[in-house]
Amino acid sequence: MNNGATPLARTAVLEFEADMSTAGRHRLAVEDLRGGLRLWRLAWSLGWLDTRLRYRGSMLGPLWLTISTGVMVGALGFLYSALFGMEIREYLPFLSLSLVLWAFLSSLVSEACTTFTEAESIIRSVRMPFFVFSIRTLIRNVIVLAHNVIVILIVFGIFAVWPNWNWLLILPGLVLWIADGLALTLLLGAFCARFRDIQPIVNSIMQIAFFLTPVIWKPEQLGTGAAKLPLNPFFDLMEVVRAPLLGHTPGVLVWVGAILFSMALWAVSWALFIRARGRVAFWI
Amino acid sequence: MTTEASIDVEGISVFFPLYHGSSRSLKKMVVAAAAGRLAKDQQQRIVVQALRDIHLKLRSGDRLGLVGSNGAGKTTLLRVLAGIYEPVMGRMRIQGSLNALLDPSLGMNAELTGRENIRLRGLYNGLPNASLSRLEDDVAEFAELGDFIDLPVRIYSAGMVVRLGFALATAIKPQILLMDEWFLAGDAAFLEKARHRLEEMVKGADILVLSSHQDEIVRAWCSRVLWLDQGKVRADGPSGEVLDAYLGREPAAAASAE
Ligand SMILES: Nc1ncnc2c1ncn2[C@@H]1O[C@H](COP(=O)(O)OP(=O)(O)O)[C@@H](O)[C@H]1O
Ligand SMILES: [Mg+2]
Numbered sequence: 001m002n003n004g005a006t007p008l009a010r011t012a013v014l015e016f017e018a019d020m021s022t023a024g025r026h027r028l029a030v031e032d033l034r035g036g037l038r039l040w041r042l043a044w045s046l047g048w049l050d051t052r053l054r055y056r057g058s059m060l061g062p063l064w065l066t067i068s069t070g071v072m073v074g075a076l077g078f079l080y081s082a083l084f085g086m087e088i089r090e091y092l093p094f095l096s097l098s099l100v101l102w103a104f105l106s107s108l109v110s111e112a113c114t115t116f117t118e119a120e121s122i123i124r125s126v127r128m129p130f131f132v133f134s135i136r137t138l139i140r141n142v143i144v145l146a147h148n149v150i151v152i153l154i155v156f157g158i159f160a161v162w163p164n165w166n167w168l169l170i171l172p173g174l175v176l177w178i179a180d181g182l183a184l185t186l187l188l189g190a191f192c193a194r195f196r197d198i199q200p201i202v203n204s205i206m207q208i209a210f211f212l213t214p215v216i217w218k219p220e221q222l223g224t225g226a227a228k229l230p231l232n233p234f235f236d237l238m239e240v241v242r243a244p245l246l247g248h249t250p251g252v253l254v255w256v257g258a259i260l261f262s263m264a265l266w267a268v269s270w271a272l273f274i275r276a277r278g279r280v281a282f283w284i
Numbered sequence: 285m286t287t288e289a290s291i292d293v294e295g296i297s298v299f300f301p302l303y304h305g306s307s308r309s310l311k312k313m314v315v316a317a318a319a320g321r322l323a324k325d326q327q328q329r330i331v332v333q334a335l336r337d338i339h340l341k342l343r344s345g346d347r348l349g350l351v352g353s354n355g356a357g358k359t360t361l362l363r364v365l366a367g368i369y370e371p372v373m374g375r376m377r378i379q380g381s382l383n384a385l386l387d388p389s390l391g392m393n394a395e396l397t398g399r400e401n402i403r404l405r406g407l408y409n410g411l412p413n414a415s416l417s418r419l420e421d422d423v424a425e426f427a428e429l430g431d432f433i434d435l436p437v438r439i440y441s442a443g444m445v446v447r448l449g450f451a452l453a454t455a456i457k458p459q460i461l462l463m464d465e466w467f468l469a470g471d472a473a474f475l476e477k478a479r480h481r482l483e484e485m486v487k488g489a490d491i492l493v494l495s496s497h498q499d500e501i502v503r504a505w506c507s508r509v510l511w512l513d514q515g516k517v518r519a520d521g522p523s524g525e526v527l528d529a530y531l532g533r534e535p536a537a538a539a540s541a542e
């Protein structure tokens with residue numbers, strides 16, 4: 001027999017006491033995050049395998065999504081540019097960007113709810129940092145996003161929107177998206193493990209938010225009301241990525257809003273996660 | 285490996301709150317109610333007291349067997365030692381690399397190929413890329429996968445799946461080895477082959493905690509036995525003594541739990 005098998009790499013010291021202080025729980029939660037980042041290759045593989053298994057047996061795989069997104073952008077684009085009386089060459093790049101970003105956000109929020117429950121069998125048979133499953137959910141959605149970006153590229157190509165230095169301004173925005181995405185998986189993942197009927201509620205909230213946020217309609221169409229838009233966290237997040245790509249600079253208020261809302265989201269998620277982490281195994 | 289393996293458990297208790305009303309917890313609740321294990325916690329939730337005030341101290345070289353009737357809390361104790369369930373009372377400290385053989389099909393995905401399953405297991409254990417191919421060779425050889433290694437596990441024969449699961453679970457050598465009872469079940473022909481590999485792993489481990497219904501195995505492998513009864517320690521001592529006491533009372537204990 002081959003005895004070259006390697007010993008378990010993780011020589012951990014596991015230490016806890018019940019009725020821990022907040023500092024103790026905080027320490028374990030930080031360890032969880034670190035452990036999850038250390039296992040990024042696992043999270044990456046799980047995210048890829050999820051995507052592959054979901055589209056198993058279909059020839060085009062996730063490209064089906066690209067096609068359906070493309071059809072939707074085309075159909076809505078012509079309809080709404082007529083309804084709103086807007087130039088198609090101005091409206092379609094905006095719409096393609098908005099719809100693709102929103103599709104990412106709403107599917108991430110929805111899947112965040114099952115981040116821990118879908119990993120039930122693993123969580124109950126081995127100690128694993130919960131953050132691994134957060135990264136997995138994020139990666140799975142980024143893969144789909146990457147496929148949908150093709151639609152944006154095609155629309156930008158048709159209407160001659162070319163890359164420019166302004167595009168670099170999206171980088172801080174993308175950092176916020178990643179941070180917020182991970183916070184959402186911790187928050188909703190733990191919350192939905194405890195209360196199983198949350199996911200449909202979350203989905204309806206996202207549906208309402210879709211109409212209240214300038215995704216299909218443009219902020220300018222609100223007239224004077226547009227000044228209040230930065231109060232909508234979804235608007236701020238969309239704008240920090242969308243505006244630079246469309247050749248504008250997001251306003252200061254948009255940036256302040258995006259950063260404040262992200263910090264608030266992390267604070268809430270963290271407060272819940274440090275309490276819930278040790279209990280999730282009992283809930284699922 | 286430089287650290288000494290050790291397990292220190294002081295007065296831990298584990299309660300299962302009964303949420304969701306799922307059929308799984310409903311069934312467990314009925315079983316627990318019959319055994320008089322239901323209680324209320326500080327927040328007035330109904331809980332199953334799966335473990336109550338367990339003390340345990342194990343050092344390098346210790347081999348502990350867990351015995352007790354169905355529902356006594358053996359699996360729950362193994363899960364606590366593995367760090368899966370964090371106890372609601374007491375404190376514990378586990379030092380050293382650990383492998384818990386709890387679920388025969390841990391993380392195995394029937395849609396993935398044998399090779400993918402092996403690599404995934406390596407990643408779960410945080411192995412570097414270099415050791416992944418060694419893991420692949422070792423597991424494929426023991427499970428006799430041959431050319432099937434690049435085909436989905438879905439089309440494997442039942443024997444092949446069992447061998448793959450076993451080979452995966454035993455591929456990574458820990459300092460602390462936790463083993464639940466399913467692990468020693470299986471048909472005789474397979475056990476013959478598996479035993480050698482398992483014994484090697486047990487010998488290599490500093491600390492062994494084994495839950496088993498088969499008292500010959502406990503007698504042969506363990507120097508100390510912990511007898512759990514309704515989540516509490518009924519007896520703890522040299523394996524011969526405790527096993528004799530347990531087996532002498534077995535019919536009565538089993539009858540009251542059923
Ligand atoms: N997830 C769970 N939810 C509720 N009760 C549980 C759960 N897991 C175990 N229990 C209860 O805890 C007790 C101990 O179970 P277990 O550790 O599986 O026993 P054993 O392995 O000795 O047969 C049983 O009464 C069982 O009903
Ligand atoms: Mg059991």
